[in-house]
Amino acid sequence: MRPGPFRAALLVAPLVLMVLAGSVAPLGALLWRAVAETEVAPALPRTLRALRLWDGRGLPDDAAFEALAADLAALQAAGPEGAAALERAADRLGADVPSLREALPGTAARAPATITSRATSVLVADPVWGEAESWAALRRAAPPVSGFHLLSAFGLRQGTEGGLEDTEGGPHDRARLARGIGGAALAVLAGLPLAWALARLIAEASSRRAALLAGLALLSLLAGETGRAAGVSLLLGQGLAAALAALLLGAVPLIALPVALSLRRAGPRLPRAAAALGARPGRVLLRVGLPLARRGLALGCALAFAQALGSELLPAAPGAANALGAAAGVGQWGEAGATAFWLLLPSVLAALLLLRWGRRA
C-alpha cells in the first residue's frame, strides 16, 4: 500500500524545493551580504583603483586625492542616484571610521567650491583626508569580499596596524549578542524541568485528555511571540524578568511536546518495571525516563533554543535578534547578514550537538 521509493521522493520534493527556495536561498543571500562589499566600490571606483598602488604607509600620492575628487564630482553630477550611492558608501565607511560618515558627503559638497587643484580641494574640504586611517578604511572596503561586517557585528574592527581592536560600541554589541544567546540558553535550561513535568502529565493521560492538554500547552506557542510578550508584560510589567518569562513560555511547549511523544511511544512499562524492581524515583528518571525521552529532549531543546534565540527581547534589554530586526528594517543588509551569522552559529552548533546526542539513544 506504500508508494515506491521514486514516487515517495517525488511526493516530498515540492516541500523540499519550497524550503530550499523560501528559506535556504534567502538565508544564503542574507549571509552573502555579511561578507560582500557592495557599497563603496560602485560609488568610488577610481579612488579604489588608485589605492591599489598605495602601500598603506603614510598618505597615498596625489593620484588618489585626484581620483577621490573625480569620483565625488561624478556622484554630484549623477543627481539622486549619485546621492543615494554616496549615502550608502558614507554609511559603510562611517561604520569603520565614524568621522567619514560626515566627511564624505561634506567633501563632495565643499570641494568643487575650492579654487585650487582637485587633489588639494579634497584636503581643504575636510582635514580628515590628511589622516592615513581614512584612506586605510577606503582600502579595506575595496575587495569584493571582506570580513568587515562580521567583525563589526561582533564589536571588532581591523586596526591600522593589521590587528583587531574594539569598535566604538564594541562591548555593547558583544553584550547584546551574549544577552540573546544567554537568554535563549537560560530559557531552555529553566524550561527543561517544567517541560518534563508537563510532558509526563501529557504522556500519562488518556488519549483524549492528552490531546486536550497538548492543545492547551501549545496555545502559548500559537499565541505568537508578540502575544506572549504582551501577555507577560501585562502581568510582570517591562523588565528582564518579563523578557525571560516570555522566552520561557515559548520554550516549554516546544520541549514538552516532542518529549511527551517520545514518552508515550515508549509506554509506561519500563519505568514501572524499574520502580517495581526497587529503583528509587531519581534513579528511574536518570536510568530509564531520560534515555527513553532522549530523542524528544534533543529535538525539543534544539527547536526551543533556535526559536528563543530568534525572539526579540524587550527594548529595555535588547538581544541580537532586536539588532537584526533593526538593521533589516532600515535596509542595512551587511550588518543584518553579519548579525544573522552570529545568531545562526550557536543555533546550528546547538542543533548539531543535540541531534547527535539524541541519535545515540
Add this chain to the structure above:
Amino acid sequence: MAVLLALLVPVAALPLLEMAGGGSIGGLPAAAAASLLATVLGTAAGTGLRAGFPGRGMAAVITLLPWLLPPAISAAALALLAGEEGIAPVAGVIVAEALLGAPVVALVVWLALGRADPALARAAAACGAPPGLAARRFLRPVLLRAAGCGAALAFALSAGSGMAGAGSLMAAAAALALAVLFRPAARG
C-alpha cells in the same frame, strides 16, 4: 498541571489588551492561504517520508529547517528576498507561514500513517483485494483525517497573535489535531 496553568495565564490575559485584536499582515485570508499551501505540501511530504526512500533523513532535516532557524533570521532573509525580487509583503508572509506550517502537517501525517494497522493490509491482500482498493478503504480515511487535523494546526499557527483573543478556538483546533498523535497505536 501548575506548569500548564502558568503557561496559560499570560495567554488568557491577552484578550484584556486592546492590541490582541490587531491582526498580522494579511490577517485571516493570508493565514487561510498559508495553511492551505502548508496542508497540500505537508500531506504529500508526510506520505512520502512515511514510505521511505534513499536520502529520507536529509529530506526530513530540510523539511524541518524553518523551525530550526531563529525566526528573526528567517524574517530578515525573506524581507531581503522580497525587497530584491519585488515580492508583495503579503506573499512573503504567506510563504513564511506556510514554511512553518508544512513541517507540522507532514509530521502529523507521517505519524498518523505510521499508526495505520499493517494487519488490515495483509488481511485485505489475503482476501484477494487489489492493493489500490485496500489503500482507498484503509489509508485514505487515515490520511484525510490527518491532513484535516494538520490543516487545523497549521491554521492556528498561521493565525498567530492576530487570533490570540480567540484562544479557546485555537486550543480546540490544536487539541483536534494532536488527537491524531495521541491516539492509542493500532496493533499489528
